[in-house]
Amino acid sequence: MKEKILEVKNLEVSFKTYAGISHAVRGIDFNLHKGETLAIVGESGCGKTVSSKAIMRLLPESNTLINENSEVLFHGEDLLKKSENEMVSIRGSKISMIFQDPMTSLNPTMKIGDQIAESILIHRQISKEEAYKEALEMLQLVKIPNAEKRMKQYPFEFSGGMRQRAMIAIALACKPEILIADEPTTALDVTIQAQIMELIGELQKELDMAMILVTHDLGVVASVADKIQVMYAGKIVERGDVREIFYQSTHPYTRALLDSVPKIHSTNKETLYSLKGTPPDLINPPVGCSFAPRCEYGMNICRKKYPELTKFSDTQECNCWLHDPRADVRNLPENMIRRRQ
Amino acid sequence: MDKKEVLIEVKDLKKYFQVGRNQTLKAVDGVNFKIYKGETLGIVGESGCGKTTCGKTVMGLYQATGGEVLFDGVDINKLNKKEKKEFTKRAQIIFQDPYSSLNPRMTVGDIIGEGIDIHKLYTGKERQEKIYELLELVGLNREHALRFPHEFSGGQRQRIGIARALAIEPEFIVCDEPISALDVSIQAQVVNLLIELQQKKNLTYLFIAHDLSMVKHISDRVGVMYLGNMVEFAESDELYQNPLHPYTKALMAAIPIPDPDTEEQKKRIRLEGEIPSPVNPKPGCRFVTRCRYATEKCHQETPKLEELVPEHFVACHRAKELMEDHPQE
Numbered sequence: 203m204k205e206k207i208l209e210v211k212n213l214e215v216s217f218k219t220y221a222g223i224s225h226a227v228r229g230i231d232f233n234l235h236k237g238e239t240l241a242i243v244g245e246s247g248c249g250k251t252v253s254s255k256a257i258m259r260l261l262p263e264s265n266t267l268i269n270e271n272s273e274v275l276f277h278g279e280d281l282l283k284k285s286e287n288e289m290v291s292i293r294g295s296k297i298s299m300i301f302q303d304p305m306t307s308l309n310p311t312m313k314i315g316d317q318i319a320e321s322i323l324i325h326r327q328i329s330k331e332e333a334y335k336e337a338l339e340m341l342q343l344v345k346i347p348n349a350e351k352r353m354k355q356y357p358f359e360f361s362g363g364m365r366q367r368a369m370i371a372i373a374l375a376c377k378p379e380i381l382i383a384d385e386p387t388t389a390l391d392v393t394i395q396a397q398i399m400e401l402i403g404e405l406q407k408e409l410d411m412a413m414i415l416v417t418h419d420l421g422v423v424a425s426v427a428d429k430i431q432v433m434y435a436g437k438i439v440e441r442g443d444v445r446e447i448f449y450q451s452t453h454p455y456t457r458a459l460l461d462s463v464p465k466i467h468s469t470n471k472e473t474l475y476s477l478k479g480t481p482p483d484l485i486n487p488p489v490g491c492s493f494a495p496r497c498e499y500g501m502n503i504c505r506k507k508y509p510e511l512t513k514f515s516d517t518q519e520c521n522c523w524l525h526d527p528r529a530d531v532r533n534l535p536e537n538m539i540r541r542r543q
Numbered sequence: 544m545d546k547k548e549v550l551i552e553v554k555d556l557k558k559y560f561q562v563g564r565n566q567t568l569k570a571v572d573g574v575n576f577k578i579y580k581g582e583t584l585g586i587v588g589e590s591g592c593g594k595t596t597c598g599k600t601v602m603g604l605y606q607a608t609g610g611e612v613l614f615d616g617v618d619i620n621k622l623n624k625k626e627k628k629e630f631t632k633r634a635q636i637i638f639q640d641p642y643s644s645l646n647p648r649m650t651v652g653d654i655i656g657e658g659i660d661i662h663k664l665y666t667g668k669e670r671q672e673k674i675y676e677l678l679e680l681v682g683l684n685r686e687h688a689l690r691f692p693h694e695f696s697g698g699q700r701q702r703i704g705i706a707r708a709l710a711i712e713p714e715f716i717v718c719d720e721p722i723s724a725l726d727v728s729i730q731a732q733v734v735n736l737l738i739e740l741q742q743k744k745n746l747t748y749l750f751i752a753h754d755l756s757m758v759k760h761i762s763d764r765v766g767v768m769y770l771g772n773m774v775e776f777a778e779s780d781e782l783y784q785n786p787l788h789p790y791t792k793a794l795m796a797a798i799p800i801p802d803p804d805t806e807e808q809k810k811r812i813r814l815e816g817e818i819p820s821p822v823n824p825k826p827g828c829r830f831v832t833r834c835r836y837a838t839e840k841c842h843q844e845t846p847k848l849e850e851l852v853p854e855h856f857v858a859c860h861r862a863k864e865l866m867e868d869h870p871q872e
Contacts, residue, residue, distance in 0.1 A: 245698075245726040245728055246698055246726050247696055361591070362590060391590050392589070392753060392755065392799075393589060393793060394589070395797065395799075396813070396814075397813070418727055419799065420727065420801035421799025421800055421806075422799045423801070424801045424802055425803075425806040445803055445804075448801070448802060459727055459728060460801065462730065462731035463727055463756070463801050464734075464757060464759070473735050474731040474734060474735055477728040477731070477732070479682075
């Protein structure tokens with residue numbers, strides 16, 4: 203197994219709101235190894251973006267509460283205890299992030315070339331000319347035609363796909379070890395999405411970079427992820443490698459997610475599996491399993507106590523009472539019952 | 544359905560925008576289609592292909608530059624004010640961007656109730672009940688009626704938009720990327736909801752999206768647009784099983800399928816480059832710059848939609864020979 207570069211331990215993030223304290227991320231643990239792609243999937247509001255922003259320390263300090271016992275260890279050093287100055291030197295150079303919306307995350311008043319050069323200049327002691335030259339190389343690397351001309355243009359002159367490429371160029375300009383891609387292709391068209399994902403994949407291999415891919419597009423996940431973790435209401439409910447999740451998922455929520463996507467070969471207008479209800483209010487999260495109110499296999503215990511972790515393999519584990527030996531599994535689909543390790 | 548009644552007929556629809564001196568952006572350039580009562584017509588294409596403009600022109604939100612949009616036989620571009628109001632009661636639109644399409648200074652209840660007020664459908668308690676009913680119909684709670692749009696997530700806002708469109712019980716709804724901002728599980732809910740409402744109220748949809756699998760799922764017939772032109776048009780199963788236009792083929796290949804094994808084995812047809820600018824387009828096939836089958840003829844002549852297979856139309860000079868060369872591709 204490759205070197206572990208990021209270790210998240212008991213990450214808990216809450217926000218102060220007018221209505222009370224919203225527990226957006228409620229204690230998650232995960233590891234990231236060199237070169238691997240970890241996909242975090244889940245519905246909006248499940249805490250996937252919040253956890254990735256917490257790793258980058260990008261959440262506004264005024265209303266964010268991070269539990270004192272939470273740790274985000276990057277090469278053994280806790281990022282949550284770093285000063286803002288130290289973070290500045292890590293952000294963009296060791297860990298980079300690509301955001302969902304390429305229009306709002308680029309500076310509209312700065313030329314693209316300057317924006318890429320800026321990130322190089324912040325992190326490395328080189329002259330402006332050299333930084334500019336490297337910026338040009340980056341722009342060529344992300345396959346923007348006419349890169350020289352494009353360097354002098356503003357974001358509004360770029361199409362959505364090209365803006366996203368420019369963002370990737372900025373994010374990768376300092377050859378980071380970890381790339382956090384928060385819905386990198388959600389705003390893009392499928393043919394452009396295919397290009398961008400292929401590009402990210404190539405660059406990832408070239409730089410041996412680890413990636414955290416935050417997305418809800420299961421198609422993209424199937425094509426690029428090594429490991430998947432499924433989040434629901436601020437907790438990780440199931441994790442596993444890509445085939446385990448797609449073919450042998452054990453958590454009813456994972457099932458529901460997979461079943462709600464129309465299969466391209468399925469017949470038309472047949473009712474899709476749809477989850478009833480909405481995710482719980484995170485200001486008063488439920489005591490037991492937070493998925494219980496929407497779960498078709500919900501039992502009494504589910505509402506009372508949070509399920510323990512069940513391990514199925516080295517990589518796959520899930521929090522669900524259905525896998526407790528005492529659970530009644532007669533109603534379960536057969537392929538959902540997996541032998542515990 | 545034996546007897547298909549045409550609800551909307553679009554004839555040679557054109558919408559140009561003047562973007563500078565001698566610069567014309569041809570967003571929609573001669574599109575023809577019919578929408579039958581109770582069916583769903585899907586339009587897919589990449590951004591900038593004119594699908595949204597097409598939808599908005601069909602709704603009368605843009606004045607068409609040329610061509611006609613016949614709603615129940617009447618051209619909607621020639622309506623007077625009163626007729627226009629009558630038309631807006633029968634046709635509604637669900638917008639793509641749930642962030643900018645809701646008035647941030649109105650409560651959700653008022654946003655949904657606005658249409659009811661304008662058309663004077665219900666008042667007082669009845670109006671309130673209707674709003675609650677709509678909120679629950681789209682999967683929100685009654686209490687949400689008093690909140691403001693900024694308190695909602697993107698998915699919830701989109702459902703507010705759907706509730707607003709449904710409030711006045713229209714016959715025809717243009718769904719302009721109604722689900723692209725939503726989560727998968729919510730997408731399924733919304734699509735199921737749209738299908739259910741369609742069956743219950745015999746609604747007609749023009750469903751515009753770039754999510755091809757969803758479009759296939761919901762639509763009876765699908766049109767593929769590229770740079771203001773309709774390049775392929777067929778029944779949805781036929782289109783997905785047997786795409787004929789090189790662009791449609793590439794589009795199909797680019798859809799990521801939520802199945803790791805299929806993804807691994809998939810033969811990719813990479814499209815290089817992006818959609819060229821629709822400003823002052825050159826004559827000839829619009830797809831020529833990205834097409835690997837392009838010939839001299841493609842640069843000269845704009846291909847017309849031809850019925851190669853019954854009920855399956857393609858606008859490509861080489862579609863026929865490609866179909867004969869690689870029947871299984």
